Amino acid sequence: MATLGDALRLPAGSTVLDLACGKGELLCTWARDHGVTGTGVDLSTAFLADARARAADLGVADRVGFVHGDAGRYVADEPVDLVACVGATWIAGDTPGTVRLMERSVRPGGMLLVGDVFWRVDPPREAVEAIFGDLRGVDCLSLPGAVERFHELGYDVVELVAADERGWDRYVAASWLSMRRWLDANPDDELAPEIRAELTRSQSQHVRWQRPYLGWAMFALMRR
Structure with a gap:
């Protein structure tokens, strides 16, 4: 997240909506490092308590806020500069559904930030079952497949940060x-x-x- 925050070069004061924000690390650290403001939404009261504590620890509690609610139904009252959903692309059914939800809250010319898994190599059935359990509804593509799906949804991929084995x-x-x-x-x-x-x-x-x-x-x- 730190690498991506640097790469995106967000102007200070940029507004961010983080859907399924968890413990708020993206919002809190980007508020500290890049001067963004924003809102995180999550169903977990325990995670939100940690997020508010993190914001206080980093001195950004006046710039970020957290809402207890269903991120899969949340739409911002006013369009924001960036909408994020990192690691929870199932909140609106699947990745395309979540992208369509996210675009309802972003301003024209703004960005979406999607964090998701992909297959590094073609997996055997045993790997799919071990990782996802039920094979039905597995929404995981190769990296080229993921990029092509974003194209089909009408988006350019303008930045990419991928994890390695380490x-x-x-x-x-x-x-x-x-x-x-x-x-x-x-x-x-x-x-x-x-x-x-x-x-x-x-x-x-x-x-x-x-x-x-x-x-x-x-x-x-x-x-x-």
Whole structure:
């Protein structure tokens, strides 16, 4: 997100709407580093509490706000300069549906920012099942396929930041240490067996399927 924020060269005062904002890292750090203002929307009250705390820690609570609500139905009262949906392109059914939702809130000439997975190589059926479970409704394309879909939706891809294997490791493996430390501190908790199973499953899935087959990218889009 920091790399993309630098690449987009957003003018100070640019307005941002972040749909399914999670803990607000994009909004908070871009407000600090680039002077943007904006709103994040998410269903999780726990995530929103962390987002507000993050904004306060970074001294940007006067420039960003967070709304508890269904991001899959949210449309800004006034058009904004950039609408983001990073890692939640299912909120309006699928990626095309989410893009159509996002474009309802962006001003003419503004940008959409879409963060989504893609297949790095053609995956075997076992990889698809391991990562997504039910094969029905899997909305994941190759990187060329993703770019071509944006073209079909009427957009140019004007910036692209993609994760490599090292980036995946840093994102996924950080949770392993957190889970292990929680297990060591809470061995008798009723959730301990579930966390233990998830720790084992996550390690195996990452190194066997996610790391070699699944990619991750953030695409900045402008209407053609």
